[in-house]
Amino acid sequence: MRAPEELTELFRSTGRKVTAQRQCIFRLLQGNETHPSAESIHAEASREMETISLKTVYQTLHDLAELGEIASLDVGTGMTRFDPNVDHPHHHLVCRQCGRVRDLVAEFPDLRIPKGADLGFDVGSAEIVFRGLCPGCRSSTRRRARTLRNRPALSPSQ
Numbered sequence: 001m002r003a004p005e006e007l008t009e010l011f012r013s014t015g016r017k018v019t020a021q022r023q024c025i026f027r028l029l030q031g032n033e034t035h036p037s038a039e040s041i042h043a044e045a046s047r048e049m050e051t052i053s054l055k056t057v058y059q060t061l062h063d064l065a066e067l068g069e070i071a072s073l074d075v076g077t078g079m080t081r082f083d084p085n086v087d088h089p090h091h092h093l094v095c096r097q098c099g100r101v102r103d104l105v106a107e108f109p110d111l112r113i114p115k116g117a118d119l120g121f122d123v124g125s126a127e128i129v130f131r132g133l134c135p136g137c138r139s140s141t142r143r144r145a146r147t148l149r150n151r152p153a154l155s156p157s158q
Contacts (some may be wrong), residue, residue: 001069001084004030016063021045021052025060035073035081035092035101075101075129091127095134097141104130 004026011018024045042057061082064070071083075092077099091104111126133141
């Protein structure tokens with residue numbers, strides 16, 4: 001994604017309105033590696049600008065995606081996530097417990113659709129999503145398991 005100043009010029013050159021709210025969204029996305037949802041961008045932007053609407057956030061994110069400045073992702077977390085890292089090919093790691101999304105920079109040069117299995121699609125790219133537990137959820141799962149193991153067993157009469 002381009003720098004906020006460059007996005008301002010891009011919006012102007014494509015006939016889109018440039019507002020303080022949009023510039024705030026540009027700043028929040030710059031270098032953001034969390035793959036935020038529109039709702040999380042809205043919550044963060046609201047700290048700077050109480051009057052920013054969720055509709056403005058969605059419209060700005062939609063415009064940025066249309067211009068190729070961010071990617072709109074559906075990685076199965078129940079909400080669309082937005083990825084400002086469009087300059088470098090990558091895949092994604094998704095925590096199946098908390099929904100955290102992170103970039104995975106890895107190449108899979110031998111990944112191919114077997115001959116005849118493409119169902120007539122002209123496939124141009126592939127995106128891989130790996131699911132598992134992030135470090136935070138993995139450690140909290142271990143703590144819960146230890147707590148359960150250390151509890152005294154209840155007798156049948158209790």
